[in-house]
Amino acid sequence: EAGVTQSPTHLIKTRGQQVTLRCSPISGHTSVYWYQQALGLGLQFLLWYDEGEERNRGNFPPRFSGRQFPNYSSELNVNALELEDSALYLCASREREGRETQYFGPGTRLLVL
């Protein structure tokens, strides 16, 4: 069974640009979570999508946004990139009923210059 996949694997952008990151959950998983892992910091929760709706949001500015599609895949959009947005962005998925465990994808490493 395929795991969580993310694209692209690496990305270089300049300040002020916009970026879109993509995530495909494990087949049968309906929830998608996004986390930011900056150098030296723990994973910080960004967003949670379930059944196409945004269910919860972390302490990030509104320029971080996303959506979930009918096939449960998800996009994370970051507008007006800042240098401190340089990080590994991880997507995780979870099954629908009663299961707490989140399974992570390999991440997208974003470098903002």
Added chain:
Amino acid sequence: GQNIDQPTEMTATEGAIVQINCTYQTSGFNGLFWYQQHAGEAPTFLSYNVLDGLEEKGRFSSFLSRSKGYSYLLLKELQMKDSASYLCAVSPQTGFQKLVFGTGTRLLVSP
């Protein structure tokens, strides 16, 4: 607020046993997770504790004390491939809303 503490780095020798501690102070508690993350790779799920006590899974065991806000991950018969970061994470709310992570413990296993 949410606070999860773990040691930054640990070293151990191949074949030995190592215990990685995690203490937490969160607004709520709905379970504690341990993940392993090799450099440049995705975190992989190791264990989930929601009740007090020890959960054993092969060479890895995880312990939880909810009253003390404390957990540990025990790795036995260490192998070189166990060199990785170990992430402690708490689910602070019901409804699977998010995980709160510590900064991780980097474990280096030497021959």
